[in-house]
Amino acid sequence: MSESTPGAIMRPDGVEGVIADWSSDQRAFKKVPWGKAMMWIFLLSDTFIFGCFLLSYMTVRMSTTVPWPPVSDIFALSLGGEPIPLILIAIMTFVLITSSGTMVLAVNYGYRRDRAKTVLYLIITAIFGATFVGMQAFEWTKLIMDGVRPWGNPFGAAQFGSSFFMITGFHGFHVSVGVLFLILIARKVWKGEFDNETRGFFTSQKGRYEIVETLGLYWHFVDLVWVFIFAFFYLW
Amino acid sequence: MTEAHVEGQQHPLGVYIKVWAWLFVLSAFSYMVDYYDVQGYLRWTLILIFMILKAGLIIAIFMHMAWERLALVYAVGVPVLAVLVFTFLMTHEADYTFDTRGTFFVESAP
Numbered sequence: 001m002s003e004s005t006p007g008a009i010m011r012p013d014g015v016e017g018v019i020a021d022w023s024s025d026q027r028a029f030k031k032v033p034w035g036k037a038m039m040w041i042f043l044l045s046d047t048f049i050f051g052c053f054l055l056s057y058m059t060v061r062m063s064t065t066v067p068w069p070p071v072s073d074i075f076a077l078s079l080g081g082e083p084i085p086l087i088l089i090a091i092m093t094f095v096l097i098t099s100s101g102t103m104v105l106a107v108n109y110g111y112r113r114d115r116a117k118t119v120l121y122l123i124i125t126a127i128f129g130a131t132f133v134g135m136q137a138f139e140w141t142k143l144i145m146d147g148v149r150p151w152g153n154p155f156g157a158a159q160f161g162s163s164f165f166m167i168t169g170f171h172g173f174h175v176s177v178g179v180l181f182l183i184l185i186a187r188k189v190w191k192g193e194f195d196n197e198t199r200g201f202f203t204s205q206k207g208r209y210e211i212v213e214t215l216g217l218y219w220h221f222v223d224l225v226w227v228f229i230f231a232f233f234y235l236w
Numbered sequence: 237m238t239e240a241h242v243e244g245q246q247h248p249l250g251v252y253i254k255v256w257a258w259l260f261v262l263s264a265f266s267y268m269v270d271y272y273d274v275q276g277y278l279r280w281t282l283i284l285i286f287m288i289l290k291a292g293l294i295i296a297i298f299m300h301m302a303w304e305r306l307a308l309v310y311a312v313g314v315p316v317l318a319v320l321v322f323t324f325l326m327t328h329e330a331d332y333t334f335d336t337r338g339t340f341f342v343e344s345a346p
Contacts, residue, residue, distance in 0.1 A: 029308050040312050051319040055326050062330035065337045072270055090267045097263060101256040104298055111246055213300075220298045224291055230263075231287035235270050236280070 035205075039214045043221045046174075050225050053167050054232055060159035069155030071234055074143070089234045092135050093226065096175075099128030100223040103216050110212035115189055118212065122186035125219065129179040136172045140165075167229055174222050178215075185215050247303075255297045262290045 012020050029037040061068055076083040106121035143164070150165050152158040188194060188207060197206040266286040269279055296302040301309060 028311070030305060032304065032308060037308065040308060044312050044315060047316055048319065051316075051322070055319070055322055058323070059326045059330045059333075062327065063333035063337065065334065065341065072273075084271075086267065086270050090263075093263050093267070094260065097256070097259045100259070100294065100298060101252070104252045104256070105249070108247075108249060108252070217299055220294055223298075224294050227287055227290045227294065231266065231283050235266060235283045 033208070033210045033214075035214045036210060036217065039217045043217065046221065046225075050167075050170070050228070053170065054228060057159075057163040057167060057233065060163060061157070064157040064159055066157040068157050069153060069160045071236075074146070074148075074155060075139070075234065086234060088135065088139060089230065092132055092139075093230055095128050095132050095135070096223050096226050099125045099132070100220055102128065103219045107213045107216040110189070110194070110209040113195065113209070115192065115195065118209075119186050119190045122182050122189065122212070126179050126182035126186065129175050129182065129219075133172055133175050133179065136168060136175075140168075163233070167233060171222070171225055171229060174225070178219050178222050181215055181218070185212060251297060255293050258293060259290055262286050262293075266290075 011017060072085040073083075075089050076085045077088045078084065079087065102121045102125045106118050106125060109117040109121060147154045148161045148164065150162040153161045189212065193207040194209045194211065197208065199206055263286075266283060269282045269286075274282065301312075
């Protein structure tokens with residue numbers, strides 16, 4: 001659309017025209033790269049998804065006449081002695097917060113054009129993320145062995161199982177996808193695609209270090225969701 | 237048209253480290269609530285306070301919301317309020333369902 005002459009602006013017709021008109025030089029979010037703005041919009045929609053999950057959990061927990069299972073005891077783990085309540089979940093929380101911290105460092109070193117350190121911290125973040133997913137898999141296995149099913153469990157209200165598998169499953173899926181993208185972006189940084197502004201194969205946009213920050217937004221969001229799950233599902 | 241800033245957000249690492257430490261401390265506090273078996277309204281108040289503080293720190297500092305323009309903050313922040321309205325509606329709906337079940341489905345004591 002650079003060929004616009006005064007008075008007569010050439011604009012494409014049809015579907016191409018729809019796209020051109022909607023994307024023509026109008027920017028609501030100044031000083032923010034498009035990828036970052038779009039990530040925020042995506043995260044907003046994801047907020048509604050997790051919001052609805054937690055809300056439905058609240059609704060079934062408030063409306064059941066059967067006592068809710070003792071969450072603190074179910075997630076207890078004995079590390080060679082007395083069972084410590086909720087210890088596995090506490091460790092998972094700390095693992096995820098640690099990964100958030102290393103992600104911040106990756107973004108920071110990315111903007112400083114420090115390729116090696118960016119890759120290092122992206123990989124560390126991915127390792128912590130994978131650890132989290134691994135612990136979640138362990139937790140699921142333990143609960144399934146204990147007889148927890150989406151339609152019932154031996155500890156109390158049947159809604160416990162469906163809420164648990166739905167909420168933590170969806171969150172675990174988000175973490176897994178995050179780990180995948182961390183590895184992909186780490187590879188791009190390592191190959192210097194953000195320094196050379198190599199065009200991506202999918203969006204064909206120039207590679208920039210802003211992508212690391214956009215990925216960071218997603219990763220922190222995953223941590224953010226866990227804050228709410230930890231408070232409402234495990235501690236409440 | 238001014239191009240999107242190329243440098244990106246640069247903040248001293250100290251801020252991040254401090255927030256990181258606070259997140260650890262606040263998580264430890266939330267865990268303590270359960271470990272020492274605090275019950276009742278105190279439990280829920282503490283859980284909510286620690287949760288909101290942690291969420292606020294992550295959004296404001298880690299996700300850079302504190303340094304973004306207000307247009308973006310509102311675009312992301314205001315729609316979330318709809319979730320709170322939904323919560324209000326569903327608490328009433330859940331109370332109603334609970335009362336209905338209490339009236340019709342619970343067997344009378346033998």
